Amino acid sequence: MLRQFPKSKMFESLQNGLQSAWKSVRGKGKLTEANMREGLAIVEQSLLEADVSYSVVQDFMGRVQEQALGQKVMQALDPGQQLIGVVRDELINLLGPVDSSLHLKSDTTVLMLCGLQGSGKTTTCAKLARLLLDNNVQSMLVAADLQRPAAIEQLHVNGDKLGVPVYSEPGAKDPVVVCQNAVKKAKAEGVRVVILDTAGRLAIDQQLMDELSLIDKRVAPDQVYLVVDGMTGQDAVNSAKSFNEALELNGVIMTKLDGDARGGALLSVKHVTGVPIKFIGTGEHLDALEPFRPEGMAGRILGLGDTLALVDEVRKIVDEDERQKWEEQAKKGEFTLDDFKLQMEKVAKPGLMQKMLGLLPGAAQLQEAMAGADSAKEAKRFIGMVNSMTPQERRNPKVIDPQRRARIAQGAGVQAQEVNQLVKNYEIMKQMVTGMANAGMGDRMRMLNQLKDGALMNPGAKLIKAKVGTGKRLSTEEKQKMKKLRERELKKRKRGGG
Numbered sequence: 001m002l003r004q005f006p007k008s009k010m011f012e013s014l015q016n017g018l019q020s021a022w023k024s025v026r027g028k029g030k031l032t033e034a035n036m037r038e039g040l041a042i043v044e045q046s047l048l049e050a051d052v053s054y055s056v057v058q059d060f061m062g063r064v065q066e067q068a069l070g071q072k073v074m075q076a077l078d079p080g081q082q083l084i085g086v087v088r089d090e091l092i093n094l095l096g097p098v099d100s101s102l103h104l105k106s107d108t109t110v111l112m113l114c115g116l117q118g119s120g121k122t123t124t125c126a127k128l129a130r131l132l133l134d135n136n137v138q139s140m141l142v143a144a145d146l147q148r149p150a151a152i153e154q155l156h157v158n159g160d161k162l163g164v165p166v167y168s169e170p171g172a173k174d175p176v177v178v179c180q181n182a183v184k185k186a187k188a189e190g191v192r193v194v195i196l197d198t199a200g201r202l203a204i205d206q207q208l209m210d211e212l213s214l215i216d217k218r219v220a221p222d223q224v225y226l227v228v229d230g231m232t233g234q235d236a237v238n239s240a241k242s243f244n245e246a247l248e249l250n251g252v253i254m255t256k257l258d259g260d261a262r263g264g265a266l267l268s269v270k271h272v273t274g275v276p277i278k279f280i281g282t283g284e285h286l287d288a289l290e291p292f293r294p295e296g297m298a299g300r301i302l303g304l305g306d307t308l309a310l311v312d313e314v315r316k317i318v319d320e321d322e323r324q325k326w327e328e329q330a331k332k333g334e335f336t337l338d339d340f341k342l343q344m345e346k347v348a349k350p351g352l353m354q355k356m357l358g359l360l361p362g363a364a365q366l367q368e369a370m371a372g373a374d375s376a377k378e379a380k381r382f383i384g385m386v387n388s389m390t391p392q393e394r395r396n397p398k399v400i401d402p403q404r405r406a407r408i409a410q411g412a413g414v415q416a417q418e419v420n421q422l423v424k425n426y427e428i429m430k431q432m433v434t435g436m437a438n439a440g441m442g443d444r445m446r447m448l449n450q451l452k453d454g455a456l457m458n459p460g461a462k463l464i465k466a467k468v469g470t471g472k473r474l475s476t477e478e479k480q481k482m483k484k485l486r487e488r489e490l491k492k493r494k495r496g497g498g
Contacts, residue, residue: 064086225251254269280292388412
């Protein structure tokens with residue numbers, strides 16, 4: 001039985017509500033102020049249901065209404081698209097501007113992370129260290145959460161995974177002294193960045209704020225970031241407000257946005273506190289931390305995709321030398337089954353394909369189409385088939401005749417028609433890769449946006465789809481009946497635009 005892909009819940013209800021608003025406007029024969037207001041009312045209700053702060057919704061909707069009821073939108077050829085554009089622009093204004101730079105100094109930069117227990121603060125410290133490593137910057141993690149021995153152990157475990165030093169003092173009682181000693185050691189050893197993991201509490205209390213204020217005063221960190229759980233809604237906004245009053249935060253890192261986050265905290269924090277979101281956590285793995293981009297997040301909320309984030313994901317799995325090599329080969333039309341196999345191996349990591357799909361335009365539909373598929377398992381079947389081929393067959397699949405196909409299938413433990421499907425998908429990928437290599441940036445973007453309508457993303461043309469026997473042969477009459485049903489279904493889809 002195939003494993004079900006976990007469908008991303010991030011902003012799902014908000015996306016659905018906004019889609020209803022666009023449909024309400026598109027469905028009208030003639031656009032009037034009355035039916036435009038109807039669409040805007042759905043937008044407002046969707047934001048409130050997503051737990052966005054009431055004051056934020058009122059301010060946001062005031063600006064959207066002013067734009068949406070203007071002459072430019074009301075007289076547009078496609079008012080639905082114009083309304084989406086207005087909402088997108090105002091979402092970007094609400095979320096930004098954001099400076100995701102850590103403002104590293106020429107010597108040692110000290111970053112202080114704080115937050116409530118359960119927000120993912122300790123893991124985020126390690127994620128930040130990983131992000132720095134990806135940019136060739138060495139850091140030191142400091143275990144200053146003396147309230148929780150498990151946090152100290154967790155930091156050491158993650159530090160070992162990354163090869164990043166962790167400073168701790170067994171039996172220490174004063175977190176201020178621990179932080180001071182760690183910074184002194186880091187400066188002596190020429191460490192570029194020190195990341196302080198400070199104490200958390202289940203709830204905000206005066207003792208916690210006093211301790212953090214003392215570290216802030218005595219250690220004088222260059223940047224102070226609050227880590228908040230994006231799934232806690234307005235509680236996250238309230239805690240951000242309290243922490244900012246005590247510490248004057250430089251930014252917020254919002255975690256758990258891969259879960260069932262309704263979006264209220266994300267859309268409210270900047271407006272209510274004045275503190276920008278600098279990074280977001282999108283998974284449990286240590287590489288699941290990304291700089292926050294208002295434009296990209298607005299695109300994700302509206303189902304328009306986040307192409308820059310997708311490019312970042314590709315860069316993580318394909319280094320620059322490989323990319324240049326593939327680019328040169330693709331321009332010459334050289335893209336073999338061995339190249340195809342290498343790409344499949346890189347994207348077969350658990351959850352990676354689903355994450356990349358989530359960054360494409362029409363993400364919800366793509367993830368729906370891929371529901372029930374197991375990308376890692378299917379990729380292994382692909383790889384097994386390619387490994388069963390001779391070097392000549394990998395270079396030129398056209399030589400694969402029925403006898404060769406039977407041999408490859410037997411060697412890979414699959415059915416013969418699956419080898420046919422592999423070759424078909426390879427040909428589609430080859431056309432796309434060589435086409436992109438010889439296209440300009442604008443054409444590449446168009447091809448990427450059209451990917452969701454192509455055969456590789458079509459639920460009726462999944463990467464591996466073996467035939468399942470019915471247990472009996474069909475009569476001529478039964479075959480005719482099934483043919484008529486298929487034709488009827490095809491006509492119905494065409495009428496519905498599908």
